[in-house]
Amino acid sequence: MSSLAEAVVALGYGVASALVPIVNAEAYAVVAGQRGGHALVAVVALALGQTAGKLLLFESARRGSGRLAHKVAKRGKSGRAATRAARWTEPIRRWLSRRRTALPTVLASAAVGIPPLAVVSLAAGTGGLRRWEFAVACLSGRVIRFALLVLPALLA
Numbered sequence: 001m002s003s004l005a006e007a008v009v010a011l012g013y014g015v016a017s018a019l020v021p022i023v024n025a026e027a028y029a030v031v032a033g034q035r036g037g038h039a040l041v042a043v044v045a046l047a048l049g050q051t052a053g054k055l056l057l058f059e060s061a062r063r064g065s066g067r068l069a070h071k072v073a074k075r076g077k078s079g080r081a082a083t084r085a086a087r088w089t090e091p092i093r094r095w096l097s098r099r100r101t102a103l104p105t106v107l108a109s110a111a112v113g114i115p116p117l118a119v120v121s122l123a124a125g126t127g128g129l130r131r132w133e134f135a136v137a138c139l140s141g142r143v144i145r146f147a148l149l150v151l152p153a154l155l156a
């Protein structure tokens with residue numbers, strides 16, 4: 001397979017894996033590393049696809065957070081459910097609304113997977129993190145993660 005075709009497949013697989021939890025980007029990275037060839041192209045394309053997919057989640061949360069807050073306020077959500085939701089959502093939102101804590105969190109999540117990047121993407125979107133900052137941190141972390149997965153196969 002040519003490097004362009006491999007890049008297109010990896011890009012598509014990255015987007016799919018960002019949106020569908022069953023599709024595993026890490027497994028694709030390991031297989032790409034074992035096949036050799038254009039493993040670096042596959043890693044970068046996979047990371048770009050993952051970042052594009054996570055940006056879709058980020059933007060969905062960003063655009064939906066205002067509508068959701070309006071609906072909750074309109075409905076007058078009160079009681080134990082509101083208290084329980086506020087107990088865990090507010091600290092996360094505050095944590096991801098500050099750049100000095102949000103960017104390392106996104107980078108760590110993208111590189112290590114803890115906390116899950118899908119959750120961080122949604123929370124960062126509602127927290128007001130800048131799109132380009134999220135994209136750079138996410139892409140950097142994904143490249144690191146996939147490169148570390150491919151490296152042993154390339155060195156063997």
